[in-house]
Amino acid sequence: MSIPTPYLLFLGDAPDALAAKVAQGIRDWRPEYAVGQFRLPGCQADMGLPDMSLTQARAAGARTLVIGVANRGGVIGTHWKKVLVQALEEGFDLASGLHTLLRDEEDLAAVARATGRRLHDVRVPSVRYPIADGVKRRGRRLLAVGTDCSVGKMYTALCMEREMRARGMSATFRATGQTGILITGDGVPLDAVIADFMAGSIEWLTPDNDADHWDLIEGQGSLFHVSYSGVTLALIHGGQPDALILSEEPTRTHMRGLPGYSLPSLEALRDMALAMARIANPACVVAGVSVNTKAMDESSARTHLAAVEDRMGLPATDPYRFGAGKLVDALAAL
Amino acid sequence: MSIPTPYLLFLGDAPDALAAKVAQGIRDWRPEYAVGQFRLPGCQADMGLPDMSLTQARAAGARTLVIGVANRGGVIGTHWKKVLVQALEEGFDLASGLHTLLRDEEDLAAVARATGRRLHDVRVPSVRYPIADGVKRRGRRLLAVGTDCSVGKMYTALCMEREMRARGMSATFRATGQTGILITGDGVPLDAVIADFMAGSIEWLTPDNDADHWDLIEGQGSLFHVSYSGVTLALIHGGQPDALILSEEPTRTHMRGLPGYSLPSLEALRDMALAMARIANPACVVAGVSVNTKAMDESSARTHLAAVEDRMGLPATDPYRFGAGKLVDALAAL
Numbered sequence: 001m002s003i004p005t006p007y008l009l010f011l012g013d014a015p016d017a018l019a020a021k022v023a024q025g026i027r028d029w030r031p032e033y034a035v036g037q038f039r040l041p042g043c044q045a046d047m048g049l050p051d052m053s054l055t056q057a058r059a060a061g062a063r064t065l066v067i068g069v070a071n072r073g074g075v076i077g078t079h080w081k082k083v084l085v086q087a088l089e090e091g092f093d094l095a096s097g098l099h100t101l102l103r104d105e106e107d108l109a110a111v112a113r114a115t116g117r118r119l120h121d122v123r124v125p126s127v128r129y130p131i132a133d134g135v136k137r138r139g140r141r142l143l144a145v146g147t148d149c150s151v152g153k154m155y156t157a158l159c160m161e162r163e164m165r166a167r168g169m170s171a172t173f174r175a176t177g178q179t180g181i182l183i184t185g186d187g188v189p190l191d192a193v194i195a196d197f198m199a200g201s202i203e204w205l206t207p208d209n210d211a212d213h214w215d216l217i218e219g220q221g222s223l224f225h226v227s228y229s230g231v232t233l234a235l236i237h238g239g240q241p242d243a244l245i246l247s248e249e250p251t252r253t254h255m256r257g258l259p260g261y262s263l264p265s266l267e268a269l270r271d272m273a274l275a276m277a278r279i280a281n282p283a284c285v286v287a288g289v290s291v292n293t294k295a296m297d298e299s300s301a302r303t304h305l306a307a308v309e310d311r312m313g314l315p316a317t318d319p320y321r322f323g324a325g326k327l328v329d330a331l332a333a334l
Numbered sequence: 335m336s337i338p339t340p341y342l343l344f345l346g347d348a349p350d351a352l353a354a355k356v357a358q359g360i361r362d363w364r365p366e367y368a369v370g371q372f373r374l375p376g377c378q379a380d381m382g383l384p385d386m387s388l389t390q391a392r393a394a395g396a397r398t399l400v401i402g403v404a405n406r407g408g409v410i411g412t413h414w415k416k417v418l419v420q421a422l423e424e425g426f427d428l429a430s431g432l433h434t435l436l437r438d439e440e441d442l443a444a445v446a447r448a449t450g451r452r453l454h455d456v457r458v459p460s461v462r463y464p465i466a467d468g469v470k471r472r473g474r475r476l477l478a479v480g481t482d483c484s485v486g487k488m489y490t491a492l493c494m495e496r497e498m499r500a501r502g503m504s505a506t507f508r509a510t511g512q513t514g515i516l517i518t519g520d521g522v523p524l525d526a527v528i529a530d531f532m533a534g535s536i537e538w539l540t541p542d543n544d545a546d547h548w549d550l551i552e553g554q555g556s557l558f559h560v561s562y563s564g565v566t567l568a569l570i571h572g573g574q575p576d577a578l579i580l581s582e583e584p585t586r587t588h589m590r591g592l593p594g595y596s597l598p599s600l601e602a603l604r605d606m607a608l609a610m611a612r613i614a615n616p617a618c619v620v621a622g623v624s625v626n627t628k629a630m631d632e633s634s635a636r637t638h639l640a641a642v643e644d645r646m647g648l649p650a651t652d653p654y655r656f657g658a659g660k661l662v663d664a665l666a667a668l
Contacts, residue, residue, distance in 0.1 A: 131561050132560055133561070133591075134589075134595060190529060192529065195524060195526065195527050195528070195568070196561075198565075199562070224613055226466055226468040226533055226571035226572070226614045227465050227467070228533070229567050229610075230529065230532050230533060232567075233563050233566075237560035237564070260469070261468060261613075272609065276557075276563075279558055279563075279598075
């Protein structure tokens with residue numbers, strides 16, 4: 001994969017800030033990759049970056065135009081197309097996590113061939129991954145596992161990476177989803193990998209490393225989510241984590257997209273995930289709890305976190321709201 | 335998928351009986367599909383079926399030539415090709431589980447187009463599977479789960495299907511692997527399905543059915559095998575089994591292909607698989623134990639089975655060697 005950095009962030013005609021959440025992720029987590037933003041008339045999103053033309057961005061060093069906005073209706077409209085074609089002609093690669101693949105657009109594919117530029121569709125694996133061999137690798141690995149999908153596992157890993165680097169620790173966020181790949185420029189689009197190669201793709205993503213280096217692997221799905229649990233288990237067995245972080249969003253009333261399914265307790269998640277992780281790495285431990293408290297006011301959030309710490313005997317924080325310090329302390333103490 | 339039956343079994347120049355194990359599976363489990371065999375000079379395998387020319391087999395009703403033999407070196411040789419091309423011209427479909435895909439052979443693809451025949455590469459999914467929705471389905475489902483890969487899960491399900499049908503019970507073997515698909519003519523090649531759709535493919539394979547009907551789902555991998563555990567978990571959560579059979583091969587010294595990994599006990603398998611299965615179906619139970627005793631003499635096998643029954647409090651048999659009666663009794667008693 002490896003998308004050339006830095007980026008010009010294409011916000012298109014985003015109707016609101018939420019539609020540009022990929023761009024926001026890059027802005028939040030890899031500001032050094034974001035030299036500027038490109039907006040079309042009517043765009044309602046703003047990353048607080050300089051607005052640049054394609055020529056200006058090239059002059060400022062940008063190498064890839066990243067589509068940082070979701071498209072409506074799954075179609076790449078003509079007003080986007082014009083910019084994308086011009087970007088290829090100006091020497092940019094294009095990167096996208098859209099369901100509609102860049103490579104399937106005949107005009108983009110033709111111009112990319114003619115100009116020698118690359119189209120990075122991060123929804124599609126670009127590597128022939130091996131079948132996992134389960135051999136123990138050097139270096140250390142952390143994985144966040146959730147009571148459900150979309151409870152903040154990616155943000156937990158990114159918050160921890162930032163905190164660990166600030167402390168001079170050696171840590172690398174390893175992306176396993178489209179947004180994470182666009183943020184960091186590299187990774188495995190695990191949900192699009194063929195079943196037999198899932199665990200192997202994660203071994204490939206987190207190879208041997210220095211003894212004190214931490215790979216912070218982006219979690220996916222949940223062992224308790226019947227639609228995606230197999231993906232989660234492949235992450236656990238391919239990742240061989242030394243440490244797990246339990247992740248929850250405590251106000252959710254049922255599993256995401258599964259109205260008939262209630263959420264497991266943190267205790268049930270701990271017991272199941274740890275038993276599974278110890279198959280691949282008998283030394284694995286649970287290091288802490290990450291709670292997504294976005295739906296709670298600050299006082300309720302702090303009360304909830306204190307109760308979780310008391311109940312679980314583990315450090316608990318909302319790493320995005322209150323910092324990842326407690327979780328990193330726990331890793332440092334291992 | 336749905337491969338037209340009955341078949342002419344192509345044994346090619348099989349160097350020994352083992353090389354023709356797909357043909358043997360069809361012969362053993364769907365003899366009504368096997369009208370004859372086609373052998374090249376030097377073939378060392380024999381299914382005990384009439385040797386037929388293509389013309390004779392067509393006259394006897396055969397609709398598909400099934401490649402029932404593994405090819406050496408992953409290449410379809412010219413002596414096979416000649417027969418395969420002629421078969422298409424005689425009006426046969428071709429079906430294959432070879433790694434080398436029929437559709438990637440230019441000559442076969444061209445002749446198939448010209449003759450309007452179909453090439454069934456059962457290693458490649460032919461369906462756009464849904465994402466699993468976890469909704470409870472009518473009818474009952476059984477899944478064999480193993481301490482390891484290749485411990486006899488497919489044969490367990492096929493033995494049970496035969497026994498259940500002999501008793502007048504309503505039961506359908508549901509294939510999830512290449513051999514199973516070639517045996518039955520239909521199924522999901524689960525190890526080739528894209529991660530996000532694994533559980534959904536099993537929901538698709540085992541839809542609503544009569545209340546007293548049993549789907550006997552072919553197991554894959556093992557929750558304890560780090561290379562393939564994600565596939566197994568998708569089977570458990572997509573299949574929503576009402577009953578599990580624990581499967582083991584007791585003489586194995588380490589997990590298949592993973593020298594550093596020891597096998598779990600039947601107790602560990604029971605606890606893990608049942609906890610996982612109850613996420614999708616809280617009423618799931620373990621119905622019995624299936625032991626592959628091929629490597630043991632009869633007396634050792636019987637001693638081992640008695641010890642397992644005593645230890646686990648569950649009926650235990652080698653269904654291929656001693657019959658599946660005990661396991662079917664347990665299902666009937668549920």
